Amino acid sequence: MEKKLVPIIESYNVEEEYLYIKSYLFLKGMAVEGEYINLLKALPLARKLHDGQHRKGLALVNGKKVHLPYILHVLKVCNTLAALRLPMAHDELDVLYTSAILHDALEDAEQYFPKGGIELVTDYGFPKEVYEVITLLSKHSGADEYELNDYFNRIKKNKIALLIKMSDRSHNVEDLYNMKLEKLHKYVDETRQYIYPLSSYAKQNYPELSSGVTILKSKIVSLTECTETIVDLYEEKLAEKDDEIAALKKELEELKGGLTSS
Numbered sequence: 064m065e066k067k068l069v070p071i072i073e074s075y076n077v078e079e080e081y082l083y084i085k086s087y088l089f090l091k092g093m094a095v096e097g098e099y100i101n102l103l104k105a106l107p108l109a110r111k112l113h114d115g116q117h118r119k120g121l122a123l124v125n126g127k128k129v130h131l132p133y134i135l136h137v138l139k140v141c142n143t144l145a146a147l148r149l150p151m152a153h154d155e156l157d158v159l160y161t162s163a164i165l166h167d168a169l170e171d172a173e174q175y176f177p178k179g180g181i182e183l184v185t186d187y188g189f190p191k192e193v194y195e196v197i198t199l200l201s202k203h204s205g206a207d208e209y210e211l212n213d214y215f216n217r218i219k220k221n222k223i224a225l226l227i228k229m230s231d232r233s234h235n236v237e238d239l240y241n242m243k244l245e246k247l248h249k250y251v252d253e254t255r256q257y258i259y260p261l262s263s264y265a266k267q268n269y270p271e272l273s274s275g276v277t278i279l280k281s282k283i284v285s286l287t288e289c290t291e292t293i294v295d296l297y298e299e300k301l302a303e304k305d306d307e308i309a310a311l312k313k314e315l316e317e318l319k320g321g322l323t324s325s
Contacts, residue, residue, distance in 0.1 A: 068186060068187060068188045069182075069186040069187055071104060071107050071108045071111065071187065072107075072111070073107040073110055073111055074110075074111050074114055075110045075111065075114045075134075076114060076115070076132070079132045082124065082129065082131060082132055082135060083131075083132060083134055083135040083138055086135065086138040086139065086142055087106065087110070087134075087138055089142065090102065090106060090138060090141055090142065090145070090160070090164075091103065091106055093145060094106070094160075097153075097156075098153075099153075099156065099157040099160055099161070100157065101157050101158070101160075101161040101189055101190060101193065102141075102157055102160040102161045102164065104161075104187070104188075104189070105160075105161045105164040105165050105189070106164060108165065108168075108187065109134060109137055109164045109165055109168070110134050112165075112168050112171070112172035112175060113132070113133045113134045113137070113167070113171065113172065114134075116132070116133035116134075116171060117130040117131060117132055117133055118130070118131045118132075118133055118135065118136060118238065118241075119238065119241045119242070120238065120240075120241030133167075133171070136167075136234060137163065137164050137165070137166060137167060138164070139234050140163045140164075140166065140227065140230045140231050140234055141160050141163040141164050141230075143230045143233060143234065143279075144159060144160065144163055144226060144227070144230050144275075145160065147274075147275035147278060147279075148275075149226070149272060149275050150271050150272075151271075155223070158190060158192045158193055158196065158223060159223050159226060159227070161189065161190075161193050162192075162193050162196040162197055162200075162223060162224075162227055163227050163230065165183070165189075165193065165197055166196075166197055166200050166227050166231065168180070168183075168197060169197055169198065169201040170201050170202070179198075180194055180197060180198060180201075181194060183197070192223070195221070196221060196223050196224045196227065199217055199218055199221055199224040200218065200224055200227060200228060200231075202214050211253070211257065215257045215261060218261070219261055219264045219265070219268075222265070222268075222269045222272060225261060225264075225265055225269075226265075226272065226275070226276075226279075228258075228261065229258065229261065229262065229265075229276065229279040229280070229283070230279060232254060232258050232279075232283055233279050233282045233283050233286075235250075236254070236282075236283055236286040236287050236290070237286060239251070239286070239287070239290040240290065247290075251287055251290075251291050254283065254287050255287075258280075258283060259280070259283075259284070262276050262277075262279070262280040262283075
């Protein structure tokens with residue numbers, strides 16, 4: 064007897080919907096028009112899985128600082144890929160867009176997947192390729208260099224996972240300013256060490272994707288380099304202030320010493 068699929072019942076904060084609804088409706092319309100049946104099913108599921116989650120930092124919206132709902136991130140990752148108009152078959156695009164919308168599901172909503180994510184296939188009826196791509200993209204925090212090498216080596220062998228990773232990074236580098244300085248430098252180093260070579264690998268091994276990959280890399284490089292330059296200037300100013308404070312402390316100690324001896 065064929066197993067009955069789990070119905071996807073949306074649950075989300077209606078008061079936050081205005082912050083992402085345009086992107087959501089655009090992708091929904093694209094899914095209907097393009098007959099991307101899995102993307103159409105993934106949209107409400109992603110909204111449910113990421114309900115109550117937010118991006119780090121605050122954003123100014125209509126003159127008010129707000130926490131942006133996390134669903135906006137996965138929508139932007141998918142929107143970015145759709146805008147590239149990649150020369151891929153219809154079914155491949157459906158897997159690409161669906162996996163992009165759900166790419167953080169296993170990392171950020173693991174409570175819904177006690178069997179490690181295979182429920183995407185068995186319970187929700189997504190293609191096995193979607194599960195495989197999302198599994199490739201999922202990693203635990205604090206991975207060491209060996210684990211990161213293995214992680215990116217596995218991603219580069221799957222062109223759909225590779226595209227999503229680059230689109231994901233292209234959005235994440237927009238928010239570098241929200242990171243603490245130590246994490247920011249670590250993230251920049253990781254981008255240079257793994258993401259830049261990833262784009263070179265893609266151009267060599269997936270030449271049909273070269274134009275799209277070039278666009279993604281250009282955005283990643285420009286935002287990464289710009290942010291690091293600004294942060295370097297900020298750290299120089301901090302160092303100058305630290306030197307000034309140290310000099311003032313020394314003068315104060317010398318002054319105290321002079322008063323004591325007199």
